[in-house]
Amino acid sequence: MKIKYLISVLLLTCGIGQTSAAVPPLKGKQAKNVGLASEQIKRMVDDIEKTGKILSPRTTDKNGKTVYVVLEEWTSGFFPGSLWYLYELTGDEAWKNYGIKYTEGMERIKKYTGNHDIGFMIYCSFGNGYRLTKNPAYADVIVEAAKSLSTRFRPGAGIIQSWNANKSKDWICPVIIDNMMNLELLFEASKLSGDDSFRKIAVSHADQTLKNHYRKDNSCFHVVDYDPETGAIRHRQTAQGFSDSSSWSRGQAWGLYGYTMCFRYTQDKKYLQQAERIADFIFNHPRLPKDLIPYWDYDADKIPDEPRDVSAAAITASALYELYTYTQNKAYKKYADTILKNLSGETYTAAPGTNGNFVLMHSVGSIPHGAEVDRPLVYADYYYLEAIKRKHDIESGNGLKLTDF
Ligand code: GLY
DSSP states (O other), X not given: OHHHHXXXXXXXXXTOSOOOXXXXXXXXXXXXXXXXXXXXXXHHHXXXXXXXSOOEEEEEOTTSOXXXXXXXXXXXXXXXXXXXXXHHHHOOHHHHHHHHHHHHTTGGGGGOOSSSTHHXXXXXXXXXXXXXXXXXXXXXXXXXXXXXXXXXXXXXTTEEOOSOOBGGGTBSSEEEGXXXXXXXXXXXXXXXXXXXXXXXXXXXXXXXXXHHHXXXXXXXOSEEEEOTTTXXXXXXXXXXXXXXXXXXXXXXXXXXXXXXXXXXXXXXXXXXXXXXXXXXXXXXXXTSOTTSOOXXXXXXXXXXXXXXXXXXXXXXXXXXHHHHHHHOOHHHHHHHHHHHHHXXXXXXXXXXXXXXXXXXXXXXXXXXXXXXXXXOOHHXXXXXXXXXXXXXXXXXXXXXXXXXX
């Protein structure tokens, strides 16, 4: 007994026989970047742990203090999601334990039907958690959440209604481009449950969005308002962009990520083509800065004196790594590498202990709402870590490990 015990201690000390979800060890710049991110996010975790509550960090106020939001906000899944990526990138079990705690702390959100954002909320948290732990209870949460999201499907128009009707805007059934991101939850829920209805909803939504959100130049509108019975288009507008006809940077990034992901699940070439067209729009845009970190809207009227949106850049980089794996177009990887390199420099990465303990600076929530202008945002950090993980997957020769169970 004693010998057996000693052998197992020895094996564990040597790292043999340990189960870990970690990627092969990071080296060089990426090790440094993840080290810095770990330091910052550990400070954030420590602050939250002191309160004894499950808090959801989102941004900072004008004094640089961390702002927390309720779990019903669309951003609540990104903090637990970042904890899961840190676990994967470092192999440190402490991150896994925090991932479990802050993921399970938001389980009630699986029943949320107030808008379409449950995909972001549950998939970034429970989706990553399931990918890394295979805890069957997490799969149940994902399927339950897909049922909640499906209540917003409007068969007459073939879309998921993003936001509720808004009288002051004369919107009956508004759909925003961001909604493409919520389809990942549906595709996975079909795989986990064998219920194809979720997947059918996702495909219908992606097809209608492709038809109705995109312009000839492959940029997209932010909001399309539908007649939910007939599918007739009532309005094409913006909520967070510069103008109805402008190209809001994060919206272009959501579309790029969304159509790349739709190709992953369907192998339908029209989604891949759309993703490539969106990439063409972004990377041939005359107002995309040389460092590839876009202004908050490609058509904002005071460029170059307009805020950048680091969140759009981080989402774009992560999407491009996946797009690269389907196309083998080296340009996509090069763009993504350039974005990551620039985000990791001192212009965009915060000094330790500053920036409300978020990793990246200089994102934009919504300029028309005067909200979160030139601030850190929790989702910029999440997609930054995801992009680092994807780059490492590709470069270590193990292939991209996506949330594709
Ligand atoms: N999904 C909301 C946003 O991108 O701001």
